[in-house]
Amino acid sequence: MLITQEYPWQATLFAQWMQAGQSRHHALLLHGKTGIGKLAFARAMAAALLCLQPEHGHACGQCQSCHWLSEGAHPDFREITPEDEDSAEGSKKKTRKRQQILIDQIRALHDYLSLSSHRVEGMRVVLIHPLEAMNVAASNALLKLLEEPPQRTQFLLVSHQRQALLPTILSRCMQVEMPVPSESQGLQWMQLQGIAQPEWLWHYSGGAPITVLQDDLDWYAWYQQFQPHLRRGAEVDVVAAVPVLIKQGMEAAIQVLQKWLLDVWLSCHQQPLRYHPSEAAALQGLAGRVQLSRLLAFQQQLNRFKMTAQHPLNQELQLEQLLLQYKKIFEDKPNK
Template sequence: MIYPWHQQAWRQLAEHWQNQPNAWLFTGKENTGKIAFARFVAQALLCERPSENRQPCGECASCHLFSQNSHPDFYELTPEIPEGEAVGRKLLQIKIDAVREIVDNIYLTTVRGGRRVVLVHPAESMNIQAANGLLKALEEPPQHVVFLLVTHARDKLLPTIKSRCRQMVLTAPGREEALAYLQGQGVDNAASLLAFHSGAPLFEAAPELDDMRDELLDILAAPRLLVMLDYAAAFDRQKQPLAVVIDCLQKWLIDIGLAQQNMPPLYYPDFAAQSAQVAAQTDALKLFALTGRLNALAPYGHHTLSVKMQLESLLIEYLNFWQNK
């Protein structure tokens, strides 16, 4: 399946089908259909009776196996979620053992006599050992093996990996197209959710997080110390990573900065009046300082630090900012 906004990219790829590289790197915004696109390419590469425009037939033995997630020549490398474990506060990674297992297999004879395809997503989740292990295979690729790498954060990849892949940018849909898609899926409050998710329509539904975010925004609009401390304790009980709150706060501060320049909000259009009110009573320099604090903390958003204590500290800093202290 390819989403409508990626049809043009598929046509460009199909037109040069005979000039396939041994490795593709599909880049673009998260939650816009890049993995679905890569899977479609993988199925097309493995299909035994592709159509004239290179689309998979959906009927041959390879397509059947692919649809059942059991094709013996298709390998998928993605962070594993430990069975029975809470992973909300864990930074999931692709590790070297998983890379080694796949690399060992792709040097063997193909099962169905055609290509072998390795899909890696998100590629930036490989730790340094795993990335170096994959790099060796990219430097000396086995015959008839195609690597498909998908990344939401291209700059986090090793330059040597990027240099050994043919890169294709998969663009996100425009706002109207994305909004129409969400409304067609019956998503409630589609416009607000689309704004918060930066125009990426394929976000996972998370009603509990949406409620927690709305509660946080009400607090940020009119902060009180005891309410903030209660919120930090309640959030900690949900076992969510600090990255969730950092993301919400960063976007809220961006909207405040826009309001200080008499510009409309980007992420919270339903809270335009509240962000404008905060912008009117706060100082731009203090806003930049608080933003810098959040940016410095962001890399540790999934660290096993005390989320409650960190969140209390952040909210108190925000209260001081709101009070112009």
């Protein structure tokens, strides 16, 4: 864990929660859209709570506790997230992240919390993310812990989809809506990080730039590779486009299509573009040829696909079929 600092747009909230001290709720549910830095906030808070010599409410980065955290080996800290599992794909072995937090992980947490903390008067911090990844059994096991919280234990629960959580869990937490960066805060922060193409990233991430940064991938370079394919509309070369689009996995490919189609739709209705402001001319060209009913049906298909798309096999084939659908929405528009 390297990040022990919250993002600038979170500074006020961070200070408030750190100052709350004893009056802080034992379970904070940090919720909000993906990519605004909720997890970093939770980790920074964990570090500050555990730090032996915090400076102005922040972790010092120097003490034994901060050192343990950075090594991922703090005895009074547990971070729970879906675990990796090995799967075989053809002859290749692959490691993937599971989709769910399993009950065994929460049972292990019970065992851990039944022991006393490492430091006699010290805090323990439990960070769970994303909370909606817990299946029902795991949720119910967690509920018991939230109902009868162990002493001096802070739960930090991170969720991108609060609506997917059980009401019983919600009722046991203090819900904290996480702030989103304003455009100037976001751009300023990206410039300080030395990020290339900050304005492009700001728009393409929908004002939530953190997700894009967490990958090692150069998003802008990838965008420049796939974008020419999408621009071709009915003339898209499916065979050439699939390997480019699938590079970051099926979920990312679907997201790329969804963002592009939303802007096609906006362009049809002469609305300001959301993700591709620099593609106005190309989008207008496509908007002139699109069949709106097919566009809407395809968008719905993508939404459904996203919900069910955990199939590890044949992703290329699936994407190929989606791109054939994509072609069709720009074909044979009847003359008015």
